[in-house]
Amino acid sequence: MSLSQLPDNWDLIIIGGGITGAGILREASRMGLRTLLVEQKDFAWGTSSRSSKLVHGGLRYLKEGKFMLTKIAVEEREYLLKEAPGLVESLAFLLPVYEDQRPGRRTLKVGLSLYDIMAHERQHKFYDTDEFSKRIPFINPEGLTGGFIYLDAQTDDSRLVLRLILESMASGAMALNYTAVTSILRNADGHVKGVEVTDTETKENKTLATQAVINATGCWAERLHPSPEKNRHLRPLRGSHLVFPSDALPINHGFGFMHSRDNRSVFMVPWEGAVLVGTTDLDHKEDLSREPTITEAEVNYLMEGIQAIFPSLDISLENCIAAFAGVRPVLSEDDRPPSEESREHVVWIDKGLVTVTGGKLTTFRRLAWDALKAAKSFLPLVELPDKKDPIFSGAPDKPQKDYGLAEHTWRRLYGRYGKAANTLVQMATPENLTFIPGTETLWAELPFVAQTEQIRHLDDLLLRRVRIGLLTPYGGKAYFKRIRKLCRDVLPWDRRRWRKEIKNYLDLWIQSHALxxxxxxxxxxxxxxxxxxxxxxxxxxxxxxxxxxxxxxx
Ligand SMILES: Cc1cc2nc3c(=O)[nH]c(=O)nc-3n(C[C@H](O)[C@H](O)[C@H](O)COP(=O)(O)OP(=O)(O)OC[C@H]3O[C@@H](n4cnc5c(N)ncnc54)[C@H](O)[C@@H]3O)c2cc1C
Incomplete structure (x- = not known):
């Protein structure tokens, strides 16, 4: 939809199309508010497509005494596991314990027991050295005294954002990508009355009126709303991951270990047919409008960690498929080491402008409620939604006809696309109901999302709607011909435009996702x-x- 077709008046405008904005949009749409979300680039383009993709309590917050943060995150994990099967899935993690390791076995046991209490279920177990090594035979045996297994969960972060946005649109909300808020408009007494928006590509401008604005722009939040707290400001912290094929790094569980260099915890996570290794945690001083990129020092740090913990695996950078980096919106009160900064969120209120930033992917509903509660006095009189009600419309457990797809594949499709998964499969030819090599993505997903999910550029399609830009070598270059053939009827691109899109995408991939x-x-x-x-x-x-x-x- 072009800006000229967009209604002029809204109850609520949300700025930012990451998980925070998408969560607020979903809850506002359940309240029946006339709500618009605008995102300056693509949905989930910011941090919300570049996370470790864990829906987790965060064991390390317990170490820092942040019991409430962990408790809330564990509760959200349990809710999302029930609410979004196929999109948020349980994942077992192995945690080795070495002699003289800090935290040691006893501390980890206490942490994991607390984790279980919060989840109302015993979910962890200790294995002795023999049993633990059987599960990871290539682990460094020197000083190994056994290890724990415990449960957390994982997701596809940008699909979680998209699912929230699509569900909200189905309930009457509106969301536009490539639309930036350039200024917030106020009346004579300083109260918010609207925003100025620009289509970042066509440069079309429009003034929109609204009762309230929620600024959910993550790392960018202080650009629109400087912190009212003198000593608390956003500190952008970069975290990077390497992506390996699962045959090079053959782990079936999540795996956490203390890095040999600085005793920070690092995770390996099987994801969508590949394995992610991360993350780092460093001050990000670069321009926030550019895609963040892994540095050589971060690559070396992660490789050093893998080689020290799995010395016999003979893994090298030659095996690595891709890398990605993201920037955490962390609120800093004093100059702590990056990994010790709080992951809690803040809400600031200024006459109709509410800013919510910080937090985690896992706790997006909590951020949404806090933001909407803060905006309530500016909005029409409606109740906040019931916290126990489902945020996603139900999808069937299984299809009436399976089209030869396994139960697990249907579960994944329902998780990502809700009921629309049925249409996706019905529209596909049998040869497209097969997997793109090395991934769990069906070829049939490409034309479906290209047609239905506001694709403007090839990177929207390959890096965020499906993730093959991260999961296959050279951003999926080997598959461009087939992708073009599949999508050419649903994307309004002529030959020249396809050539340009491919060139721009490859330049972007080389700059941001190649080592x-x-x-x-x-x-x-x-x-x-x-x-x-x-x-x-x-x-x-x-x-x-x-x-x-x-x-x-x-
Ligand atoms: C490396 C890393 C790993 C992480 N791992 C996890 C994890 O495993 N689990 C977990 O729970 N959390 C994790 N997190 C944290 C989590 O990813 C973030 O807290 C979350 O994604 C932040 O979402 P957001 O919507 O607030 O910000 P973003 O996702 O950054 O969204 C903000 C959006 O606002 C847009 N925007 C900015 N200015 C404007 C404007 N003027 N007009 C319109 N749009 C604008 C931006 O383009 C951007 O897309 C991780 C973070 C990092 C960096």
């Missing part, structure tokens, strides 16, 4: 030299020689 050494190699192949790329290319050669040697010696 620094891969980037240098690709740029060298394209004959684009810079001092930085030559340095990185020499490093690539060094790794290649080391990798070949170690394979040779093995």
């Amino acid at each position: 620094p050494v891969q980037r240098a190699k690709i740029l060298a192949e394209r004959k684009i030299f810079s001092l930085k790329s030559i340095r990185a290319f020499l490093k690539y050669l060094y790794y290649k020689i080391r990798f070949t040697k170690s394979r040779h010696n093995a």
Whole structure:
């Protein structure tokens, strides 16, 4: 929809199309408010497509004494597991325990027992060294004294955002991507009366009137609403992940370990047919309007961790498919080490403008309620939604006809698309009801999302609606021909536009999702030299020689 077709008047306008904005949109739509969400880039383009994809209590918050934060997150995890099967799924984690490790076995036991109490179910168990090693045979045996297994959950972060947005639209709300709020308009007594929006591509502008505005712009929040708390400000912290194919890093469980360099916890998570390893936690000083990128130092840190814990696995950067980095909106009160900063959220109120930022993917409903409670006095008289009611419309447990797809695949499709999964499958040819190699994504998902989910660019399609840009080598380059064939009838792109989209997507992928050494190699192949790329290319050669040697010696 173009801005000129958009109604002029709204009860509520939400700025930011990440999990926080999407959660608020869903709850506001359940309240029957006339609500609009605007996102300056694509839905979930910010942090909400770049997380570790865990729906978790956060064991480490217990160590810091943040019992309430963990309790709330565990409760949300349990709610979402019931509410969104196929999108939020239980995941068992293994935690090794070594001699002299901090936190040691006793502390971990206390933490995991508290976790179980919060979930009202005993979910953890200790294995002795033999039993634990059977589950991860390539683990470093030196000093291993056994380990725990416990339960948490995982999701597809950008699909969770999309599901919330699509459900809200089905209940009458409106959401537009590539639409930025450029200013917040106030009347003579300073009360919010509307916003100025711009379509970031067509440059069309429009003034919209509203009773209240919720600023859910994560790391960007202080641009629209400077912190009213003198000593508390947003501190953007970058976290990066490496993506490996599951045959190179064969783990069936989540796996957490203390990094040998700084005793920080790092996770490996099987996800969508691949394995994610992360995260780092560093101050992010770069321009927030650019896609964040993993640095060479972060790559080395993560590789060092993997090689120390799995020394016999012979894993190297040659195996790595892609990388991604995200920036946490963390509220900082004093200069603590990044990993010790609080993950709690704040709500600021200023005459019709409510800002909500910080928090976690897992606790999005709590952020939504707090923001809506704060905005209530500016809004028409309606009750907040019942917290126990479902946020997603139900999907059947199984289809009337299965079209040869396994139960697990239907569960995944219902989780991501709700009832629309039936249409997705009915529209597909049998050859498209097969998996894109190395992933759990069906070919048939591509034309369906291209047609129904506001795709403006190829990166919207391959990095956020489906995730094959992260899950297959070189951003899925080998599949471009088939993707184009599948989507050309539903996307209004001529040949020239497809060529441009592919070029822009590949440039973006190289810049933001290739490893620094891969980037240098690709740029060298394209004959684009810079001092930085030559340095990185020499490093690539060094790794290649080391990798070949170690394979040779093995
Ligand atoms: C590396 C990493 C790992 C993480 N792992 C987990 C995890 O496993 N589990 C968990 O629970 N949490 C995790 N988190 C935290 C979680 O991802 C974030 O708390 C959450 O995604 C923040 O969502 P948000 O909607 O507030 O911000 P964003 O997702 O950043 O959304 C804000 C949006 O606002 C838009 N915007 C900004 N300005 C404007 C404007 N003027 N007009 C219109 N739009 C605008 C931006 O483009 C952006 O898309 C992780 C975070 C990181 C960085």
